[in-house]
Amino acid sequence: MTETAESAATDAAATPARRAVPATARGRRSRQALLDAARVVFARDGFTNARITDISDEAGVAHGSFYTYFKSKDEIFLALIEELEEDLRVSGDGERAGATDGSAYARILRANTDYLTAYHDNRGIMVVWEQAATLNEEVAELRSQASERAVARIVRSIEHMQTAGDVPAAIDARYAATALTGMVSNFAYRWCLRDEDFELDKAAEQLSRLWANALGIPTP
Amino acid sequence: MTETAESAATDAAATPARRAVPATARGRRSRQALLDAARVVFARDGFTNARITDISDEAGVAHGSFYTYFKSKDEIFLALIEELEEDLRVSGDGERAGATDGSAYARILRANTDYLTAYHDNRGIMVVWEQAATLNEEVAELRSQASERAVARIVRSIEHMQTAGDVPAAIDARYAATALTGMVSNFAYRWCLRDEDFELDKAAEQLSRLWANALGIPTP
Amino acid sequence: MTETAESAATDAAATPARRAVPATARGRRSRQALLDAARVVFARDGFTNARITDISDEAGVAHGSFYTYFKSKDEIFLALIEELEEDLRVSGDGERAGATDGSAYARILRANTDYLTAYHDNRGIMVVWEQAATLNEEVAELRSQASERAVARIVRSIEHMQTAGDVPAAIDARYAATALTGMVSNFAYRWCLRDEDFELDKAAEQLSRLWANALGIPTP
Amino acid sequence: MTETAESAATDAAATPARRAVPATARGRRSRQALLDAARVVFARDGFTNARITDISDEAGVAHGSFYTYFKSKDEIFLALIEELEEDLRVSGDGERAGATDGSAYARILRANTDYLTAYHDNRGIMVVWEQAATLNEEVAELRSQASERAVARIVRSIEHMQTAGDVPAAIDARYAATALTGMVSNFAYRWCLRDEDFELDKAAEQLSRLWANALGIPTP
DNA sequence: AATGAATGAGCATTCATTCAT
DNA sequence: TATGAATGAATGCTCATTCAT
Incomplete structure (x- = not known):
């Protein structure tokens, strides 16, 4: 995760x-x-x-x-995660098909909603995945790679918006992408870990608002 | 914590x-x-x-x-992080003495710099602490409480700024405080976990900028 | 995370x-x-x-x-004495088939002979059983139940003889049954514990004589 | 005990x-x-x-x-038992001063009452003593010696009564003394071990009656 | 392939006994 | 003597992994 x-x-x-x-x-x-x-x-x-x-x-x-x-236990866990990632990707793909539709904020909101939904739907293993990543090098590696792919995609997106003048140049795309993806995944983790009473829709909305504000993107 | x-x-x-x-x-x-x-x-x-x-x-x-x-191993670990928390609090308190000095951004920057510094100085155990929290209920509880204290403080601060009209009312203080503290702690964790090549000063500056922007607080 | x-x-x-x-x-x-x-x-x-x-x-x-x-050690010991009890009961049953034959004294003698024989044949574990009963609640319970079954049987027998006028009414069947079975089992224990030089046949005869006398039953 | x-x-x-x-x-x-x-x-x-x-x-x-x-633990236990035996002897001595008074049955009753009283008063350690005797050679030895002294005294008493024609010659004094002392001590043990609801006076009376009957001594 | 028994490395834990002050 | 810390032998127990049918 x-x-x-x-x-x-x-x-x-x-x-x-x-x-x-x-x-x-x-x-x-x-x-x-x-x-x-x-x-x-x-x-x-x-x-x-x-x-x-x-x-x-x-x-x-x-x-x-x-x-x-x-x-080994590690191996079946890795297999399980691969299976899980496929599921996540499939469920994400449907929505992401039109990922370029709408405003920047709308796209951010859609992505965050998808992410939180998928995380919550699979919260049982997602939480264990976090645990396993602290215990097994390969699991950590998988997790890290997924993270980096996400970060890389967002770095490109931010740089693109900076070129267009929509995001201030003072922001370092890599630091920002790392920080913001971390913000969302950490929020999802805490939410699911102890079942704190956050509401999915509101969480997605608030996170997206913070995310957009942070980058200087207009929000409703 | x-x-x-x-x-x-x-x-x-x-x-x-x-x-x-x-x-x-x-x-x-x-x-x-x-x-x-x-x-x-x-x-x-x-x-x-x-x-x-x-x-x-x-x-x-x-x-x-x-x-x-x-x-038990758990017990000495708990004793260790209690000791650690004392250290962290002491080193934090010193700098935070003048926590009300300067602009809102300056205060955010100072707090984040302090946090990243302390985290990095103790990165060895901080990372293990994250691991142990996934394995031991009491450790998780300690960590959770520290989190909540930090969140509570920031909730008050955000609400105060909202009252003063410096932060938009559309932002939910609790969601924002949770998300932003998570952003910083997650960044610190990833940074220290694999020794990614982030620079402390720049990281503190970027995180603070994102944090301030997210809340609508003016940045330099 | x-x-x-x-x-x-x-x-x-x-x-x-x-x-x-x-x-x-x-x-x-x-x-x-x-x-x-x-x-x-x-x-x-x-x-x-x-x-x-x-x-x-x-x-x-x-x-x-x-x-x-x-x-655990306790568990295998319990399994062992369950096995042992089956053996003892089987070997006892065989002889006790004709338990109603002969005079009251003859029946007492036969039962005591059986008991001493079985105890002596298994003296190794019987002695350890006594020890284990002082150390483990469940073992003590098993032992106690076996005792109680024996006592109950003898209580009925004594009461029957009292009804027939063969045993004085001044004797309380339960106290007597407890005391007399205790007499025999304690004798067997001491005999086997240190291999005191008692002879099985003579012991059975003497114990039976005391037993019968105690209850007012005629002896040869 | x-x-x-x-x-x-x-x-x-x-x-x-x-x-x-x-x-x-x-x-x-x-x-x-x-x-x-x-x-x-x-x-x-x-x-x-x-x-x-x-x-x-x-x-x-x-x-x-x-x-x-x-x-060692064994040593303090032995010292404790010696102290205990002194206590028991003292409390017994008082009553036993007139041990030759009265009928044979009265003497038996008095001795058994004393014994049961002392056992019950000290039931906590008496029961542990039995346990310790199964675990420590020296404790077992002490216990055995005390037993033998008691048995020896009773053997002499029985032989004396046999000479006087008050106890049948068919009874072997040593077997009888062993069996009867065992009967009483075992009864006391079971009584105290699980606090079965025997009454001291009745128990003393019944045990003495069985004891006397067993030896052919007249009872009330 | 499936089964379930066999193996043994690996670690925690207790507590009687000894020692340094 | 009194104290309380130090020591380490002695065992129990778990569970991943391998093997024989």
Whole structure:
């Protein structure tokens, strides 16, 4: 996670050596059962407390079968995140199709709404993802890459607006993009972590307003 | 804490049988040696990988002596961050003495500079603190409380400025305070986590500029 | 990012399904090997001194395998005495089949002979059982229940004889049953504890004579 | 405990090498404070769970001071038992002064009443004594010796009555003495262990009746 | 492929006993 | 003597990973 407003993608990342997709339908079913179970168990117990036994049990497969498909807890978690990123991207794509429509503020608002919605819909694993990123180098790397892609996109957008004179030159695009994406993802995290009583629509509106103001973009 | 500079210790928690302050000077030295060692080991190995053995070794005391002063890894970590919070508060207080001097922007800049400085000076444990907060309920609670204190302070400040007509009424003080403190602490975290090449002064200036703009406060 | 809650909570979790009866023959063999080893080790070293390591070693399984079948020393001991009780009951039942044969004295003699024989045959664990009962609530409970079953049976028998006028009414059946079973079990314990030189047949005869006399039942 | 009807003594036993009685009054006070504390702690926590720390704390002396007076948990327990046996003997002596008064039954009743009273008055440690005897060779030895002294006394008494023709020759004095003292001590143990609702007077009366009947001695 | 048993490294923790002041 | 800190041997227990059917 950690993506942030106006982003969510991933995939591009070189996939580390993983076990091949199972040849048989039965194998594919088992693998998927494990992934589904992992999502449940990680969300429920957190990364550290989740045990491979629990995931196997939840999936209804034998303990030892886990290793037919994944070689460690870290690996299944990475697979899970990849699956998750696909979901996030798909749900984001629909809306982002018309990402160039409307005013700058409208685009920001749309992106933030999408992001908060996706984060909240998947809050169970999103929160665990944050945890896992502090524990596993590869997870941190994935998270970092996603972040950087989001930042890069926003850097380009800010620079474009600066060229057009819509954003002050005193603002450093990279610092700003890093800070603003961090603002949104951190807000989403805190919101979901303890279920603070923020409302999605209002949060999206307020964050977008702060974001636009920060860059000198007109708001309603 | 961690949110931002300042903060107030916690301690509320009643320390169990474990004597908070050893009776003899020798005991006080041992306890402090363990705390100092913990700081080193946690910063070096992270919360999860740090072993009580390592801390004892680093402190130069017998393995079992650890338990004379602390009853678990979690407990020494909590003691460590209480100590840390005191340090942070002290170093923050000094500078914030004249917190009402100068323009609103100047005050924001000063606070952010203080915060980034303190965070960076203690980056080893600050990063581990973030990790530990994902693993231990009490640590998370401490961190959360510090956050809330910072947010509360800024909420008051924003409301005050709104009353004075310096910040638009369209902004919700609580959402804004949460988002902006999150922006800064998240920036600090990312900066220190991987030692990205941000410069402190520039970062403080840019974050303050975004912060001020977001609230409609004039910037240089 | 980084907040989070979740975390620490844990443990609550559960007992990794300790299966009473392993699914495979191999598992059943291992479990039984551990029980057999426990019998040897407990008898040799006593409850307190017996280490799980010793039991595993004696059983020829890996240290960790112990925990596949039992979760503590207490638990395997309980399983062991349940097994033991079955044995005792079976061996007792055989002889007690004709428990109504012969004179009252003859029946008493037979029961005491059976009891002393079984106790002596299993003296190793019987003595440890007494020890364990002073250390573990559940063991004490099991032991107590077995006692009570025996007492209850004898209470009925005494009351029956009182109705028939064969035992004086001045005797309280419950006090008497408690005292007399205690007399026999205590005798057996002392006998086996230090291998005092009592002879089984003579002991059974003397105890039965005292028992019968105590109740006013004629003896040869 | 373990004494039994008509007995309670001890003392005679050769005292194993113990630390000398403290020279100073202060030392004597500390030693006694530890013994008193030990009685409380052992009764409360049992032999196994009692920690030297707890005894020191309860006594109000420093942890390390324990070793000035006793060299181990076993040793202080033995000292405690010796003290206890003195108490028991003293309280028994008063009544036993006229031990030859009255009928044989009256003497038996008086002895059993004394025994049950003393046992119940000290039930806390008596029960722990039984436990400790299963754990420590020396404690077991003390217990055994006391038992044997009681048994020996009763053997003489029975033989005397047999000579006088008051007890049948078919009874073996040693077996009988062992069995009957065991009956009483075991009854006392069970009574105190779980606080079963036996009444002292009735218990003494019933046990004495069984005892007398068993030996062919006339009862009221 | 599936199963479930086997393995053992890895760490925490307790507490009796010794020591320095 | 009194204190309270220091020591470290002794074990229990978990769980990821490997193996034999």
